Amino acid sequence: MKLLWQTIKPYKALVAATLAALLLDVAGTLYVPTMLAGMINQGVTSGGTDFIVSQGLRMLVACCCASGGALLGNYLCARLASYVGRDIRNAVYDASLAYSGSDFEEFGTGSMITRTLNDINVIQQTVMLSTQAMLPVPIICVMGTVLAFQIDAQMGAMMLAVVTVVMVFAVIAVRRAAPIFEKMQGFIDRMNVVLRENIIGVRVIRAFGKEHHEEGRMGRVFSDYANAAIKVNWIFAGVDCFSFCLMNIAEVLLMWLGGNRVGAHAMEIGNISAVVEYAMLIMFYIMMAQFVALMVPRAIVCLQRCAEVINKQPSIVDGDGSLPAGEGVAAGSETLPTDADAGDEGSGEGAREAMPSASPTVNASNVVAEFDHASFRFADADEDTLHDIDFACRRGQTTAIIGSTGSGKSTIAKLLLRLHDATGGTVRFEDADLRSLTQHDLRERIAYVPQKAWLFSGTVASNLRYGNERATETEMRHALAVAQSDFVWGLSEKLEAPVAQGGTNFSGGQRQRLAIARALMKHADLYIFDDSFSALDFKTDAALRRALKPETRNAAVLIIAQRINTILHADQIIVLKDGRIEGKGTHEELMETCEVYREIANSQMKGGE
Ligand SMILES: Nc1ncnc2c1ncn2[C@@H]1O[C@H](COP(=O)(O)OP(=O)(O)OP(=O)(O)O)[C@@H](O)[C@H]1O
Numbered sequence: 140m141k142l143l144w145q146t147i148k149p150y151k152a153l154v155a156a157t158l159a160a161l162l163l164d165v166a167g168t169l170y171v172p173t174m175l176a177g178m179i180n181q182g183v184t185s186g187g188t189d190f191i192v193s194q195g196l197r198m199l200v201a202c203c204c205a206s207g208g209a210l211l212g213n214y215l216c217a218r219l220a221s222y223v224g225r226d227i228r229n230a231v232y233d234a235s236l237a238y239s240g241s242d243f244e245e246f247g248t249g250s251m252i253t254r255t256l257n258d259i260n261v262i263q264q265t266v267m268l269s270t271q272a273m274l275p276v277p278i279i280c281v282m283g284t285v286l287a288f289q290i291d292a293q294m295g296a297m298m299l300a301v302v303t304v305v306m307v308f309a310v311i312a313v314r315r316a317a318p319i320f321e322k323m324q325g326f327i328d329r330m331n332v333v334l335r336e337n338i339i340g341v342r343v344i345r346a347f348g349k350e351h352h353e354e355g356r357m358g359r360v361f362s363d364y365a366n367a368a369i370k371v372n373w374i375f376a377g378v379d380c381f382s383f384c385l386m387n388i389a390e391v392l393l394m395w396l397g398g399n400r401v402g403a404h405a406m407e408i409g410n411i412s413a414v415v416e417y418a419m420l421i422m423f424y425i426m427m428a429q430f431v432a433l434m435v436p437r438a439i440v441c442l443q444r445c446a447e448v449i450n451k452q453p454s455i456v457d458g459d460g461s462l463p464a465g466e467g468v469a470a471g472s473e474t475l476p477t478d479a480d481a482g483d484e485g486s487g488e489g490a491r492e493a494m495p496s497a498s499p500t501v502n503a504s505n506v507v508a509e510f511d512h513a514s515f516r517f518a519d520a521d522e523d524t525l526h527d528i529d530f531a532c533r534r535g536q537t538t539a540i541i542g543s544t545g546s547g548k549s550t551i552a553k554l555l556l557r558l559h560d561a562t563g564g565t566v567r568f569e570d571a572d573l574r575s576l577t578q579h580d581l582r583e584r585i586a587y588v589p590q591k592a593w594l595f596s597g598t599v600a601s602n603l604r605y606g607n608e609r610a611t612e613t614e615m616r617h618a619l620a621v622a623q624s625d626f627v628w629g630l631s632e633k634l635e636a637p638v639a640q641g642g643t644n645f646s647g648g649q650r651q652r653l654a655i656a657r658a659l660m661k662h663a664d665l666y667i668f669d670d671s672f673s674a675l676d677f678k679t680d681a682a683l684r685r686a687l688k689p690e691t692r693n694a695a696v697l698i699i700a701q702r703i704n705t706i707l708h709a710d711q712i713i714v715l716k717d718g719r720i721e722g723k724g725t726h727e728e729l730m731e732t733c734e735v736y737r738e739i740a741n742s743q744m745k746g747g748e
Pocket of ligand 1: 518
């Protein structure tokens with residue numbers, strides 16, 4: 140609830156205007172039955188046409204006030220609820236941006252999506268409906284009962300009795316439905332997870348002929364949700380029937396008692412309709428409120444779930460240190476080529492000359508990034524994934540990491556990007572402990588090509604601009620040329636060619652090359668290629684690495700690879716096994732000294748050359 144108050148706080152004026160409009164609606168609504176009674180008692184029975192007309196006009200004004208208030212109130216409610224939804228959604232999204240990989244895993248992707256979309260929709264709907272339907276209830280109940288008592292004490296007492304029964308019933312129904320709604324939110328999480336898995340993994344499901352198995356799994360998850368929804372609907376239906384039944388009984392009882400009272404000359408005839416109207420009004424509002432009240436526990440759960448995301452302290456926190464101006468970034472921005480500079484655009488070599496590269500180093504040892512006896516353990520793991528990692532990536536040099544699957548290669552890249560923090564030892568960038576830096580500063584200086592080349596829906600150009608918002612067409616052409624992505628010029632829309640979500644309308648190799656081009660749009664001090672050449676044929680792989688050389692000559696390059704050909708000419712090769720460095724050196728040195736490397740090399744290269 141704290142989150143809701145915090146979110147609503149900036150909209151005090153809007154809240155006040157909404158309440159004022161709703162109050163106008165309630166006042167007009169409550170005024171009408173009393174006037175109607177007066178009209179019947181004094182106008183109809185005595186035939187006073189003037190009184191009927193004047194009372195009718197006053198009723199018309201009251202109705203207009205009520206309708207205007209309702210219209211304005213509902214509009215303002217909708218606005219308020221939309222603002223609340225938008226602000227909570229933004230807060231959840233902003234908070235999640237600061238999460239490390241393990242922070243995300245704590246919630247899970249499915250749950251994060253449910254929280255951001257469904258949970259906030261529930262909150263938004265509840266804020267709107269509860270403001271419209273629940274806030275006026277106390278005023279309607281108290282004022283309606285007081286007015287009914289004023290008209291006739293016995294009729295008022297009967298009405299109070301009926302209203303009390305309806306209220307008790309409403310409270311019981313809400314209490315029974317609330318836990319089911321809470322469960323339903325968990326079922327939505329599960330549906331999300333299973334659905335995502337099925338949609339993303341549809342090809343695997345088909346390839347293994349597991350359609351029936353998955354249908355069963357989906358069926359079970361959907362059934363759980365459906366069963367809970369049916370239970371809630373039963374309660375709703377019961378509430379509905381019982382409330383209408385009570386309303387009718389109340390009307391009959393009030394008519395019967397009213398008739399007797401009028402017969403005994405204890406009450407005027409018009410008062411019957413007024414009391415009946417008050418009773419109907421009160422019960423109608425209570426009925427509406429109880430339906431909305433059923434949503435409240437669910438909205439509270441949703442609020443708690445959003446608050447969990449917002450209040451979670453990210454495990455990676457920015458330090459207050461700063462890096463000196465980026466070598467690559469600064470140099471790049473000074474010499475950005477313009478479209479006019481484009482000589483032989485797209486032709487690799489010529490364009491390459493126009494492209495900036497990082498300026499010579501200011502760091503005497505040329506070290507850009509360094510692992511100093513670093514180790515790392517995942518939060519949910521029993522033992523370290525990386526042990527005593529100790530090496531440096533130097534400007535102008537290519538460092539390569541090779542090792543079997545699961546040996547910890549990608550984890551090293553993630554530590555450099557501060558997607559995780561080392562749990563032992565130190566990782567440095569430009570002599571500064573990564574923990575002392577802001578994540579933004581650090582990542583500004585690193586260009587990263589992830590193992591899974593992910594492209595965003597949009598166009599080729601919009602994806603390239605992800606690496607540099609102000610990129611010119613010449614720069615894009617150049618980056619594509621270096622990344623051996625000439626296939627783009629074969630597409631009918633060239634740079635404006637559409638890219639589907641995840642880049643699924645391109646082949647694996649094309650995606651990798653576009654992801655490399657995107658990274659090259661950034662003028663970085665450290666380029667990390669995490670298994671980024673794996674889907675390329677040997678010829679393209681070699682051509683790409685050749686084109687990369689001048690591009691990154693003043694930056695440090697870290698290549699993670701499984702293929703020995705890719706790293707053969709690296710200045711330094713790190714051999715990783717089970718998270719430990721087994722060897723360090725050039726290819727020739729490692730062939731002499733490192734058994735693990737020799738095994739890898741021999742298994743991939745004929746004769747172990
Ligand atoms: N989020 C995680 N939680 C727990 N353990 C993890 C997590 N991510 C990776 N691991 C474990 O850490 C180890 C190293 O993973 P990593 O992805 O760094 O290996 P890799 O050498 O890059 O493998 P590959 O070449 O197959 O990509 C693996 O054993 C993996 O199971």
